[in-house]
Amino acid sequence: MNIIVIKIFKKATLHLLFWFMVWFFFFSFFSVGSTNENFIFWFSSILSTISIVSSYVFVYHLIPGFLIAKKEKLFVLYTFYAVIFIVCAVLMTVVFGFVFFYNLEYQKMPGLTKNSGVILVCVFLIIVLTSAFKILKHNYKSLDEKKTLENKFLQTQLQLKEQELKFLKMQIHPHFLFNTLNTLYGFALKKSEKAPEMILKLSNLLDYILYQVDKPKVLLQDEINHIEDYISLEKSRFQDSLQVVFDKDVKDTQIEIAPMLLLPFVENAFKHGNQIDGVLKVTMYVKVDENELNFRIENSAIIKENSKNGIGLENIKKRLQMLYNNQYLLEISSEEKMFKVNLKIAI
Structure with a gap:
């Protein structure tokens, strides 16, 4: 149990560290040209949440359940749905800042925070990176498992050959001994x-x-x-x-x-x-x-x-x-x- 807990703790720590870096990236990037740190904080937090939810949907559901399972058509369909959800969520985030932080004064919003295209690129970049990591990890694991199976197969073949070789040696022993003892028997008769x-x-x-x-x-x-x-x-x-x-x-x-x-x-x-x-x-x-x-x-x-x-x-x-x-x-x-x-x- 202790080993399992340690592994889970390490994995959770790495995930938290990664998502903190994503949040810090959003905060630093979108704070350019803005002095409203409170707005940037909430804006970055909402974008990070969208990225986290979308990434985990791809990494733990869509990729293993459809892409790796060779269900390409369903993967494309659900990816399309996910893209629509992400676009809507990003647009709602822009509207959230526009309404609650700038009182419907669109011009006062920082340039990057009202550019939906830039925001979507940033979010999709995070999702693509996490999905690519998942696919690479799966491929590496598959290659490792394949190599392990090949090694076990070769080891089994080697063991079979060793057993066959031992069997052949066991046949040589009595065969050779019989002939040699016959020779000695002839000498014993002749004294x-x-x-x-x-x-x-x-x-x-x-x-x-x-x-x-x-x-x-x-x-x-x-x-x-x-x-x-x-x-x-x-x-x-x-x-x-x-x-x-x-x-x-x-x-x-x-x-x-x-x-x-x-x-x-x-x-x-x-x-x-x-x-x-x-x-x-x-x-x-x-x-x-x-x-x-x-x-x-x-x-x-x-x-x-x-x-x-x-x-x-x-x-x-x-x-x-x-x-x-x-x-x-x-x-x-x-x-x-x-x-x-x-x-x-x-x-």
Whole structure:
């Protein structure tokens, strides 16, 4: 209640100050050439009253009720009525001074106070100013509300995208974990001496996909390091039946990308790749050239008709669209005994 009272008090104070300035303007303007301060006082007070009533009729009734409400014909009609009322009121004010202060001696009246045209211009000027202020205030408020609605809409869209992105990440977790744990399971069956080293690398990978993936950006070098750990795990599983080439040309170690952006492509190559002549071949290349990241990966594969991409590859396509919009190019192609992915991202 206190805040409402304060607002009302401030508004009333501003209105009183404005109308006092209007009255003072009338008093100063029409007192030119007159020594009858009593007459000028009442004359200015009556004109101020006409201006106040007319202005409030326009500001609080005609403009919001008809002009803003798109009822232009009614607004013009009622404006015409209001103009007639104002003209009659001004003429009656002149007659009031003529009769009660100058005893019907028209020539003794100050020149400005008996000029109906000047008086009407002054009154209409005040009404136009207040009406214009009302319209400007309405337009500003409408723009502000429109901007607020747009911001809420954009914020809602952003929240939806964030939720969708989280959903995609949640899909990546179990998908990637399942494949990695299968690799470790194979080593456990073989009771390999490399199992402790594999568990350590797997632990690093788990930390990355469970915790680091929630960050909006990670260092490209971290992504590369985890790709190398994953390759190491796969090498231990495939032994001599795997040939991997991983070339890197990254000079700036501070470049950041979205987490788990490249790793799913690598995983897809090992999971869906096929051994040809007893060997699975995987070739990878990462290069940062000016403001562009280039990533290319190829793997040997037996292409089947109507074959579909895995969950990981579909998810990464959606993530790329959400995270980089039109600032990336993804090309996926299948040739004879070879599956290729070429990704370019503006960074």
